[in-house]
Amino acid sequence: MEAKFEALLRLGDNALILGHRVSEWCGHAPVLEEDIALANTALDLLGQTNLWLEYAGEVEGKGRSADDLAFLRDAWDFRNVLLVELPNGDFGQTILRQFLFDAFNLLNLRALTGSSDPRIAEIAEKAAKEAAYHVDRSSGTVIGLGDGTDESHRRMQDALNLLYPYAMELFITDEVDAEMAKAGVIPSPDTLKAEYDALVNGVIAEATLEKPEAHFGHRGAGKTGKMHTEHLGHLLTQMQWLQRAYPGNAW
Amino acid sequence: MRPSVEQIWDWLDTIPDPEIPVITLTDLGIIRDVAWEDNSCVVTVTPTYSGCPATSIINLEIETALRGHGLEDIRLKRQLSPAWTTDWMTQRGREKLENYGIAPPQPAGGPDKCPNCASSNVEKLSQFGSTPCKAQWRCKDCLEPFDYFKCI
Numbered sequence A: 001m002e003a004k005f006e007a008l009l010r011l012g013d014n015a016l017i018l019g020h021r022v023s024e025w026c027g028h029a030p031v032l033e034e035d036i037a038l039a040n041t042a043l044d045l046l047g048q049t050n051l052w053l054e055y056a057g058e059v060e061g062k063g064r065s066a067d068d069l070a071f072l073r074d075a076w077d078f079r080n081v082l083l084v085e086l087p088n089g090d091f092g093q094t095i096l097r098q099f100l101f102d103a104f105n106l107l108n109l110r111a112l113t114g115s116s117d118p119r120i121a122e123i124a125e126k127a128a129k130e131a132a133y134h135v136d137r138s139s140g141t142v143i144g145l146g147d148g149t150d151e152s153h154r155r156m157q158d159a160l161n162l163l164y165p166y167a168m169e170l171f172i173t174d175e176v177d178a179e180m181a182k183a184g185v186i187p188s189p190d191t192l193k194a195e196y197d198a199l200v201n202g203v204i205a206e207a208t209l210e211k212p213e214a215h216f217g218h219r220g221a222g223k224t225g226k227m228h229t230e231h232l233g234h235l236l237t238q239m240q241w242l243q244r245a246y247p248g249n250a251w
Numbered sequence B: 001m002r003p004s005v006e007q008i009w010d011w012l013d014t015i016p017d018p019e020i021p022v023i024t025l026t027d028l029g030i031i032r033d034v035a036w037e038d039n040s041c042v043v044t045v046t047p048t049y050s051g052c053p054a055t056s057i058i059n060l061e062i063e064t065a066l067r068g069h070g071l072e073d074i075r076l077k078r079q080l081s082p083a084w085t086t087d088w089m090t091q092r093g094r095e096k097l098e099n100y101g102i103a104p105p106q107p108a109g110g111p112d113k114c115p116n117c118a119s120s121n122v123e124k125l126s127q128f129g130s131t132p133c134k135a136q137w138r139c140k141d142c143l144e145p146f147d148y149f150k151c152i
Helices: A003-023 A032-060 A066-071 A091-112 A118-146 A150-171 A175-182 A189-206 A230-239 A241-245 B005-012 B054-068 B091-100
Strands: B031-037 B040-045 B074-078 B122-126 B134-139 B145-149
Touching: A003 A032, A003 A066, A003 A091, A003 A175, A003 A230, A032 A066, A032 A091, A032 A118, A032 B122, A066 A241, A091 A118, A091 A150, A091 A189, A118 A150, A118 A189, A150 A189, A230 A241, B005 B031, B005 B040, B005 B054, B040 B054, B054 B074
Parallel strands: B040 B074
Antiparallel strands: B031 B040, B122 B134, B134 B145
16 A cells, blocks of 8 residues: 555544544533533544645545545554544543644644645645644643542543554654654654653643653554454444445445 | 626625625735735635635635626635634724624724623633634623634
8 A cells, every 4th residue: 555545544543443433421410511522522623634634535536535435444444543533531641642642643744844845835835724723722621630539530541551562653653653753744753752751741740740651552553443442343333424424325 | 808807806895705705805904815816816815714614605605706797717826824823804894893793803803892881891601613713702790691702
């Protein structure tokens, strides 16, 4: 498979799967303002998905649209990291995952604005503005809940213990990344790690949380599509249901 | 005889934003260019937010309006870069927003005053609101909640 297509799927699928997960909160969030914020975050991510997957389809050159890629691929064809497909858990877990992803997304998008591929650069320029806003909100909420009540602190620490190792998959660099980095198209993810650590460590400290040892979950199985968690399949049954049941249906 | 570019801008200037109909598409600053390319009228539009559901409606409204003025060969071009910024909103648009009860975007990142009573004693309720381009604030003097047009 062509490296650029593969790389665009990774960008698009991370946004798509996280966007879908976050949208599952719609109508269920603890307060109305958070419900609206989560739905808006999901909307931004789905908009970014559309831009990435539309371009992925063009690069592939087989006439597949963003919708075809989103709704007509099976689990093994998805290239998202495992972090974003995990179930939402409680509100704290959802927000912590959002922060761990937002921080990466922002740094990655900012770096992508300098891509040698002008289409990637312009999508990144648009998306980076939205991602900056997302980081602002998710970091603030992580701090508020981490440095909150005993109960909220405990839940945020549990969420961090669970999710932090998964976040490390974002920095695994494989041959696709190497090829894209060499061509100046997409920065190698490991080059973003120092800045990510600085951002994340600062927020975690302010939230009075402790970073766990990350010793598993970061083998890159999601981004290569080698092995997803069982949760992705369940997510797809819901997300893709309409196109599976009524192929080609549109409104 | 085909209409001038200036004439087309004037027509576009009467199309209301589908989600905030008090301002027009040109007030919002999302129409980046109007040009004739051979016999096609090409309107370049930039999205406010990448996932804004109004984008397709906006395109439809531009096309409908221009067809209503007798244009037939219309092409809509999406432009992502430079990315839309609230700096492109017109002064007239800002005033109309405020009169309507939506605080216009401010470089400081929050509204400078309540659009209802003009008090500067305001607080943020949520960074997001009823559309991707707005946040929710509240006035601590008149106690009214209000929308703030996010500055990006």
